[in-house]
Amino acid sequence: MAPRRPRGLYVMSACAALALAAGGTQVPVAAVPATTAAGHPAGGPHALTAGRGADAPSSARSAAHPADALPSVTDAFTAGSLTGWRTVSGAWRATAGVLRGSGELRRPLCACSPDEELNRARVSLRFRVPDTAADPLASVSVALDGAADHDRLWLTAQPFGATPRLQLVRSTATGETRYADTLRAADLAPGSWYRLELEWRHGIAFARIQPDGAARPAAPVAGHVVGAADFHPVAGGLRTHALPSVDADDFAASRLSRGPRHSGAERGVFAPVARHLVSVPAYDLARVPRPVIDDRPEWIALYDRAWSLLHTGHIRRPVDGSPLVRTYLDEAFGPDLLFQWDTIFMTVYGRYLQPGFDVMGSLDNWYALQEPTGAIWRVYRESDGTRHPWADGPRGVNPPLFAWAELKSYRLTADLARVRRVLPALQAYADWVSVSRWSQAAPHQLYWNDGEGNGMDNLPTQPGPAGDGTGTGQVDMSSQMVLMWRSLAELETAAGDTGRAADDRALADATAERLNRWSWNSADGRYYEVSATGAQYKVDGIAGFWTLPAGVATGDRARRLADALADPGAYWTDMIFPALAKGSPSYDPTGRYWRGGVWAPTNYAVVEGLQATGRTGLARRAAEKYLTGLTEVYGTTGTLWEAYAPERRSGAWLAASRSGGTPVAAPGAALDPAGAYLSPATTKPGDAPNAAGGTDGVVKRDFVGWTGLGPVAMLIEDVIGIEADTPRRTITWHLTRTDRHGVDHLPLGSLGTVSLVADARSDVSAPVRVCASSTAPEALTVVVTDATGNARSVTVAPGADRQCRTLH
Template sequence: MTKTRAAALIAVFLAGAAPAMADAMSALKASILSINHAWRFRPDPHDTGLRDEWFRTDFDDSRWSMIDAGKTWESQGFPEYDGVGWYRKRIDIPADWKGTIVRLAASGVDDEYDVYVNGTFVRHHGEKPDRSVWNWQTYTRLDPHLEFGKANTLAIRVNDWGGGGGIWRDIAVRRALPMGPYRDFLPEPMLPAHPEWIDLYWEAWRMAWEKISFGTPENGLAAAYMDEGFNEQIYQWDSVFMCLFARYGLRLFPVMPTLDNFYGKQRENGYIQRCYSESDGREVQTPTPDDPGVNPPLFAWVEWEYYAFTGDRSRLLRVFPKLEKYFLWLEDNARAPEGRGLYYQTDLGSGMDNTPRGDVTRSAWSDMSIQQALAAGYLARMAAVLGDREKEAFWRREHADLKDRINELLWDEADGFYYDLLRSGEKSHVKHIGAFWAMLASVADGQRTARLVDHLKNPAEFYRPHLFPTLAASEKTYAAAGHYWRGSVWAPTNYMVIQGLERRGYGDLAREAAENHVRHMAQVYADPPADEHRIAPEERRDAYRTIWECYSPERPAPATRWDNTFYSRQDFVGWSGLGPIAMLIENILGFEVRGAENILVWTLTRSDTHGIRRLPVGPDNRVSLEASPGRSGRISVRIIAEKEFALEIRRPGAAARRIRVKPGRSTVRL
């Protein structure tokens, strides 16, 4: 296929997808009522508002001051005021919202607050002494208390414990727009033996759908983008993993604008910060030599995966220079003499916040160093596609140099593992999940990969009931309850490990791990935790049938968070969508889309009926396939295609078979 023809097909696909996405984004945007402006406000220094019922619908607030949410009250005429303050506002709720879930979404209230609707107390958020919601996205369900098609009175009592106070970040009323009318723009997996996995699949899409956000003139972000939705910032670490599952919904979801948010904020010198404010689009910290404020450099990996999935070479042309500049900035600013040519990070920057590492500081972090090698390898591939042989050679040398340094400095031959390098020059000898990036990044050769796999299959280390914990069970600080990155099972690192296994020839273990992960997620979804005392007070509600930020390695349960007391965040899609969407399609059902080559690879390992409808293959094609077992082990594969494509079928113990599939319906018997 010529480059001109490929570009034309991509344009046709985007034109076909655009009306659906534009209609959906318009409907979603109309489901959000910003209520930042024109609140009635009054300080309550003696906390008499409850006694005097300032929350009543008919209470006269006409003499109160007028202020805005999205700013502290100190900046609006109430300097140095700490304590209780009341906000009141009349809000018109559309009549056609009746019958849907409607929530109050607050991006940050300093420090705790109560919500009243039409004179009725609805919800409290925050709890002294240390559970402020100043930097926490909080939701309050409103619809049972609303009068649709009428004006409703919203009263919010805020208690500021000190410092800046009030509703200091954006606040909105948000309708949960039903996704049902748009489901035909998403792939539909078929697996009759496991309807619970299919239920989880659709629930993951629904959660991602409800967290789509929209840029503003103030923040300069994309018109629409995917948001992790747990606070008022966008994160590199979360965004790249969301794109890896969301690409399957690219006809409906604003997938790659999610990464464009970061490229649009890139400094001239190449720097991209790990997170930006969704209020004003600014960097949230000042980078320093000790803390450069970056996340794992995974953009190049995800951009390559998107290109391989769609064949969109024009995007590579646009982002390649940005990715090069970012790599070179890290090369100049995230290395120190102690690391001997390798890279350092910070606990938060690594994304694996409380992983025990020892005194590694500005020495060589195994995960960060290997991730840079991963980036170099994919930059080389991009340069090859773009026809720049000189740059391809440069990035291949960069990858080879990093590979050699990592294997020299971080590989422990006796243990068969990659460790962080301490400032003392010794290896940390802490086995954490970051070492397994070496499989995906082609840093570990075949022999080293085999030894890493031995650790994954070792029940005393990573082969726990829920595969794979982020810290080996043999470590002293391993937490059976999870304790965030001290044993929890996380979707992004599981996806990384599974992808590495697939690419290095360990497909059986990859499929086992994917099924194990999705099965545990589905069990927790079907049988939510009953121990409400383990739910953080700011997240308590009527039911906990949801998808969690991370999971226990030892039993079907959410994992505990950083305080090892409460469970991790709920409704986390977010990267947890990788399990029920990407792992289900890729590893459990066995599909690999090579859109750039107009090829669909289907690895048939299941003996039950399974398949998928409306899977995008290439720039302008959707296909449906179903495999059904027949007599004597024969399999019948029914296919519906909108356009011609190549189907490569792989089966254990048999040679791969490539079939040219014409538009329309066809059947292949194996």
């Protein structure tokens, strides 16, 4: 069962310039009424929020930025417990563990040196709502006081008035920022006890309230992006307003840690790394694993062509003056553009180049551009690291898949040092994206993205902006959040941060539960996006299938999604899987980008989801059909493409079509004008005819980018069926083919390589001879499963000698 999630406000800081755009109201001191200038809200209804889970060890940090943990401060308000406090106003007394009184109390949290500051602090208070109050603005607050005079973050619970509410206020010597009341209303019942909590870390503030005794929410889940990145807490406290007396106990200041002082404008503080550039490597067959698949030599040719294309124009060294820190994989979509989710998917197959080339350094470039709030935008300029206008506004966030890609690399390389170094960046990004893309005002409380931000530019979605307060919930974005948290939890567990790992798993489970409650349509057997009221917006598209790799769809739901994928009237088209189901009103058989186009990243994710939900046979058949299609188009055009049409086109159309002014068909390609051919997809405008009877609107050519996922990763993982889990010294092999097949020199990071090859056999039920060799200094376990799911374990002894065994 998913953990109970009390409603609440979670506010996250960003650059100060974002305050007004994000809903904050800057008020000059002279213009604020006395009650408001003291930090009390003046807005409409609020809902109550979520925060991070129970105290846990601080995340591992780099040596350049050590975390210096401070002891927690807990006050049960017994006799003498107020000695660490300073009474700012009012009168207080402690009796039998309960503090009673009104006014303001303050106590220091850190005696920091001039070059350091608190980089993490949490203050919480358990309080009883008084039975009555004469003033509707009467409130109870916890606070973090900044290093500058009169600089405070107040979290205020206001139980009285027409609507109970919660509000975070930033007050300074020159004014006050009050963050808009946009959350759902909730009762703060007189006579009941509640816990009020404010947490700050690395310029990010999390705020929440929950009923006493309720399960603590697993993690902060989002609200506003506001301007407080320059805030530096030094003290904590509590305050009442317009109440003659309030009962409180159990004030706690916890998760205190200090570290170097950072500028609010500094980038890359979470995973700092020294700049180290290498020359672009030349393509060398010896640098990549070598698939063996005797019955399909054309797939080996496609595999080689993908690597060759990658090494000619898709690996770049940053120019002088660029803030990028590593030679990197480049999608080559446009000059001087760095695309986030293209880069991520390129690392998913590029990881097989390691350790000969530092593929994951491509992601280090993104962490180097990360803002102090945790923000990483979807498009930057390569030359100077500035955010491109395409990343402005609601379209600025791509699918949050950094942790997923890092986990895939870790499973292959067992590079725990890298995991520990990049975890702070992944966690800060997760905190930020969970704020900026949460529809907290909607009853479903799912996550939203823009039609460009989600990467599927023209896939039909709800009219109007996808987020920005409209309260929509996208099934793909919400599923990707689940996938992010589950990947994070596995990385955190490996790094020893079991507390946060439990938090992230719980948050993933709760979000999955909400997706199944709000987005699943049992009549249609699909997941749909939802509106601000929770109404389903029915578009039968590939977005709903992100629930498979995220582990959201299980059991009968996963089975029904798999059936749809195998349905020729829906997704099992000539080239699988279209972004929009065949028969949908906006479906275009020429692709028209995401209105039917077949794309490598979604195909990879869907097939991975089929594997994860036990549909390994369908996953293998899908991968084989996709590779067959890629190979056919490669044969007629001589290259790989950005996306593919889901249905065959005539030879005459293909011969007359162009991409960027270049003919689609390869020189000398023998095309039957009346024949039917698989082809690359058309772009957003669609199949606008040219004078020759084709179209000039075909997608980009020579696009190994993410299209390398099929020829490389899916060939190794889904068709040949081999995946490594190097940290556990285990390799899983779904051995279901009858030809001679396997992989030579599969890299296992610093552990070395392993080669696994199965001899040909008469049928899938016949015994099979498997030969293995390894350069690893220790034994490896190969878990071999057959077509019926039976598993056997084989030990590969240390050393490079060839070892053979017949499996029955």
